[in-house]
Amino acid sequence: xxxxLEESLRLTVAALMQVTGESQRSVAGVLGLTQTQVSRxxxxxxxWSLRDVDVLAEHYGIGALDLLAGPTxxxxxxxxxxxxxxxxxxxxxxxxxxxRDRLAA
Numbered sequence: 258x259x260x261x262l263e264e265s266l267r268l269t270v271a272a273l274m275q276v277t278g279e280s281q282r283s284v285a286g287v288l289g290l291t292q293t294q295v296s297r298x299x300x301x302x303x304x305w306s307l308r309d310v311d312v313l314a315e316h317y318g319i320g321a322l323d324l325l326a327g328p329t330x331x332x333x334x335x336x337x338x339x340x341x342x343x344x345x346x347x348x349x350x351x352x353x354x355x356x357r358d359r360l361a362a
Contacts, residue, residue: 265327266305267298272328273317278341287316 260268274284285295288309297303314321323334 269328269331276332277339
C-alpha cells in the first residue's frame with residue numbers, strides 16, 4: 258500500500274521547496290497564510306485545502322494533478338527556470354554572504 262494523499266502532498270511540497278530554494282515563509286506568502294499555518298499543514302496537524310493545491314500548482318507552474326501525483330512527478334514537471342541553480346546555492350542567503358564577507362575582511 259502506498260502513501261496516503263495527505264502524506265504524499267506534504268512530501269511533495271517539501272520537495273518543491275527544496276528544489277526551488279523556497280522557505281515556509283515564502284510559500285505562506287503565496288498562499289496568504291502565516292509561516293505557522295504552513296508549518297502546521299506540513300506537520301499534518303492541519304490538512305491542505307483544495308484551494309491550497311490550486312494556488313501551489315499555479316505558483317510552481319505545474320498542474321494540480323502533477324502536484325497530487327507525488328514528489329517525483331511534481332519535481333519533473335517543475336519548469337527549469339523555477340529550479341534553484343548551483344550558483345544560487347553557492348551564494349547562500351544574504352545573511353550567510355554577510356557573515357562570509359566579514360570573515361574574509
